[in-house]
Each structure stands twice: as structure tokens, then as C-alpha cells.
Amino acid sequence: MSQRASFDVLVVGSGASGLAAAVSAERSGARVGLATKGSIQACNSAKAQGGIQASFGDDDSPEQHAADIFKSSHDSADMRLVEILTGDAQNAIHWLEELGVEFTRDSVNGRPSGDRGGYRLARCGGASAKRLLQVGDRTGHAITKALRDAFEAGGGTLFANSPLTAIAPGENGWRATCGEHELDAATVILAAGGRCFRVAEERGELSTNHPNATGEVTRIALDLGAQARDLDELQYHPNGGAWPETMQGYSIPETTRAYGAVLLNADREEFTDSLGPRDVVSQAIFDEVEKGKGVETEDGRPAVYLDTTRIAPDDAEISLPYMLRRYRGAGIDPLAEPLLTYPVLHYQNGGLTIDTDAQTTLEGMYACGEIAGGTHGRNRMMGNSLLECVVFGRRAGRAAAEKASA
Numbered sequence: 123m124s125q126r127a128s129f130d131v132l133v134v135g136s137g138a139s140g141l142a143a144a145v146s147a148e149r150s151g152a153r154v155g156l157a158t159k160g161s162i163q164a165c166n167s168a169k170a171q172g173g174i175q176a177s178f179g180d181d182d183s184p185e186q187h188a189a190d191i192f193k194s195s196h197d198s199a200d201m202r203l204v205e206i207l208t209g210d211a212q213n214a215i216h217w218l219e220e221l222g223v224e225f226t227r228d229s230v231n232g233r234p235s236g237d238r239g240g241y242r243l244a245r246c247g248g249a250s251a252k253r254l255l256q257v258g259d260r261t262g263h264a265i266t267k268a269l270r271d272a273f274e275a276g277g278g279t280l281f282a283n284s285p286l287t288a289i290a291p292g293e294n295g296w297r298a299t300c301g302e303h304e305l306d307a308a309t310v311i312l313a314a315g316g317r318c319f320r321v322a323e324e325r326g327e328l329s330t331n332h333p334n335a336t337g338e339v340t341r342i343a344l345d346l347g348a349q350a351r352d353l354d355e356l357q358y359h360p361n362g363g364a365w366p367e368t369m370q371g372y373s374i375p376e377t378t379r380a381y382g383a384v385l386l387n388a389d390r391e392e393f394t395d396s397l398g399p400r401d402v403v404s405q406a407i408f409d410e411v412e413k414g415k416g417v418e419t420e421d422g423r424p425a426v427y428l429d430t431t432r433i434a435p436d437d438a439e440i441s442l443p444y445m446l447r448r449y450r451g452a453g454i455d456p457l458a459e460p461l462l463t464y465p466v467l468h469y470q471n472g473g474l475t476i477d478t479d480a481q482t483t484l485e486g487m488y489a490c491g492e493i494a495g496g497t498h499g500r501n502r503m504m505g506n507s508l509l510e511c512v513v514f515g516r517r518a519g520r521a522a523a524e525k526a527s528a
């Protein structure tokens with residue numbers, strides 16, 4: 123049934139960033155509406171497997187984390203945003219724990235290890251220290267479930283199956299058309315994710331993304347005059363599943379490489395640093411195939427090997443159980459034979475320009491998560507997107523609530 127309703131804060135999108143924003147806005151005292159395209163569960167965030175970065179290691183710091191991001195971005199990230207991201211990271215992890223997320227911990231003689239807060243930390247591509255926290259290899263699922271539970275326990279109003287199709291300045295802020303609903307709000311938070319599913323379809327390529335990742339909300343904001351940065355820069359995940367057919371487009375977690383898997387060419391030789399920055403590793407695979415040193419899948423697609431047999435079985439059981447289950451279900455045991463892999467479209471590096479409160483260049487319109495640009499510059503490190511969703515989702519929620527009450 124169509125509705126007219128009015129809120130202090132309207133959040134668009136129910137991935138990790140939208141949910142974090144909605145929960146934070148509500149806890150800051152705002153009346154919150156949450157409009158999303160499909161069901162509340164439908165998003166990229168829930169598909170994230172690998173993990174979330176935070177500098178808990180004894181040999182690590184927020185400054186070191188920030189330096190790694192800047193380097194991986196080829197000096198293009200906005201350092202004001204990066205310093206917030208890495209400085210708030212531990213706090214974000216503890217907030218998620220309060221909401222019920224149980225990060226995987228290392229144990230010594232059956233007891234949580236005293237190091238690094240006890241977290242099991244992995245090193246991801248481009249990182250100078252072990253920094254990736256995980257919930258097995260279903261980290262995004264665990265985080266979005268906890269955030270959904272928190273949202274549903276609060277007083278926010280959900281509009282499922284209600285895609286944003288138009289928004290314009292209204293009497294007291296913004297008026298948005300979301301599905302059949304006309305929603306007024308003093309402030310709006312855009313958290314509708316990236317566009318890699320649509321672009322992959324247009325290019326006839328594979329993508330790791332959820333079908334709702336189509337980017338029209340970015341277009342709507344640009345048409346209103348919002349500024350964006352690095353929007354041309356789309357990221358390939360180095361390790362898309364290439365074979366068997368049922369695993370095509372699956373993103374083989376980068377943690378396989380963190381736990382010892384390496385990339386090999388047709389001659390079973392290593393041809394790149396398997397834990398380099400994502401764009402470098404993807405390019406190395408493209409180049410190797412171009413040189414004729416790749417292999418072909420049974421349906422004629424290009425690929426190289428990811429030698430997962432080098433992963434210690436204990437590490438695989440603790441940190442990669444979902445990946446093992448998926449491949450074994452498809453008839454391949456990654457601990458007994460290498461996987462066939464090739465880069466797939468994965469992430470929109472750039473997005474709407476935001477300030478340190480996640481406000482776009484339009485007054486009262488905020489953006490967080492993959493739809494926003496700057497935090498990763500032109501090349502994101504793995505594990506920093508979920509972190510960005512939580513850190514900037516919370517900031518956007520708080521700032522939008524405060525502005526709405528002013």
C-alpha cells in the first residue's frame with residue numbers, strides 16, 4: 123500500500139553502510155525511515171567473506187594502516203577520510219561486538235590468545251602487517267545480520283521493495299519517491315552501493331556483485347548537482363572463480379592467499395607477488411594470459427592457477443570453511459588440487475565526494491559505503507570496505523540526525 127510519510131532521516135539502501143547509518147541515526151534520537159530496493163537482506167555486504175581491517179596487531183597502528191591505504195591507492199586517497207577510517211577502526215570492531223558479532227579468535231591451549239586482543243588476524247594484499255579480522259569466511263553475513271537485528275529492534279520504519287527513483291529538495295529538507303511511497307525527510311543518507319553488476323552485464327563479463335548493484339542512485343545524486351570523484355575506476359577482484367561453471371563469478375576470498383595460496387601460470391611458476399595490491403595482482407594475471415602463459419577452462423575462458431593446496435588444513439578449516447564447502451560441493455577439493463581463477467568486476471573505487479561527516483557536496487544529503495568516494499582513492503585494499511561501511515555509516519547517521527534536529 124502506498125504511503126506518504128515524514129522522517130527526520132531517510133536512509134536509502136540496506137547494506138552494511140545503510141544499516142549502520144540507520145541504527146546510529148536512531149540511537150541519536152532521530153525518527154528514521156529505511157527504503158531499500160529489494161528485501162532488507164539483499165545487498166553486497168552480506169556476500170563479503172574475507173574480513174574487515176583494524177590495526178590490533180602489536181606491530182601495527184592506525185598510522186601504519188593509513189600509510190598502507192595511501193600507498194595502495196597510488197597516493198590518490200583523501201587522507202582526511204583515511205585517518206578517520208583507520209583511527210576509528212578498533213572502536214568500530216568493538217561496536218560490532220556489542221551488537222553481537224563474534225570475530226574468530228586464536229587460541230593457545232584452548233584459551234583465547236593474549237596477543238592482538240586474541241583476534242585471528244590475516245595479512246591482506248598491500249598490507250604491511252596482519253590486520254584482517256574474520257568471522258570464519260562469512261564476515262559480511264555476520265555483520266549485516268547483527269546490524270539488521272539492531273535496526274529491527276529499534277523504532278525505524280522499513281520500506282522494502284521500494285527503490286529510490288527520484289529525489290528533490292522539499293519544504294523541510296528532501297522529498298523522495300521510493301517505490302510507491304512519497305517520503306519526506308530533513309536529511310537523507312544515500313547508501314545504495316556501487317554499480318559493478320550493471321557494468322559487468324553491459325560488458326558481457328562476470329561480476330561478484332548482487333543484482334541490485336546497478337548505480338542509479340549515484341546517477342540521481344549527480345543529476346542533482348552532487349560532485350563525485352574517481353568514478354571511472356572500477357576494481358577487478360583478482361580471484362574470480364573460473365571453473366567449474368557453478369563457481370564462475372564467485373570471489374575466492376583473498377584470505378586464501380593470506381593463508382598461503384599462490385598464483386601459478388600454465389608452467390606452474392609463480393609470476394607475481396600474490397599478496398600485492400589488488401590492481402597490481404589483477405593486471406599481472408591479465409598480462410600472463412596475454413603472454414600465452416595462462417590456461418583455459420573447459421568452456422574456453424582464460425584462467426591461471428590458484429594453488430590452494432599450500433594452505434594448512436587447520437587454517438582452511440578455521441578461516442575458509444565456506445569456500446571449502448562451496449568448492450567441494452562443486453566437485454573440487456581446494457586442499458587437493460589448485461583452483462582455476464581469473465579477475466572479475468568487483469568494486470566501485472570512487473563515488474560521491476564526502477566530507478568527514480559523510481556529507482556530500484549537497485547540504486543535508488549524506489553518502490556512505492561503496493557509493494561514496496575518497497577513502498580508497500583509485501584502488502581499494504580488501505577489508506577496508508566493510509570498515510568504511512561501519513565507520514562512515516555511523517558518522518553519517520549521527521551527523522544526519524544532528525542536522526535534522528538543528
Ligand SMILES: Cc1cc2nc3c(=O)[nH]c(=O)nc-3n(C[C@H](O)[C@H](O)[C@H](O)COP(=O)(O)OP(=O)(O)OC[C@H]3O[C@@H](n4cnc5c(N)ncnc54)[C@H](O)[C@@H]3O)c2cc1C
Pocket residue numbers: 134135136137138139140157158159160162163164165166167168169170171172173174261262284285286287313314315316330331332334335336337338339373468469490491492493504505506507508509511
Ligand atoms: C562477493 C563479495 C565479497 C566481498 N568481500 C569483502 C570483504 O571480505 N571485505 C570487505 O571489506 N569488503 C568486501 N566486499 C566489498 C563490500 O562487501 C561492499 O563494498 C560493501 O559491503 C558495500 O556496502 P554498501 O552498504 O555500500 O552497499 P551494499 O551492501 O551493496 O548495499 C546497497 C543497498 O542499496 C540497495 N539499493 C540499490 N539501489 C537502490 C535504490 N535505487 N533504491 C533503494 N535501495 C537501493 C541494495 O538493494 C542494497 O540493499 C565484497 C563484495 C562482494 C560482492
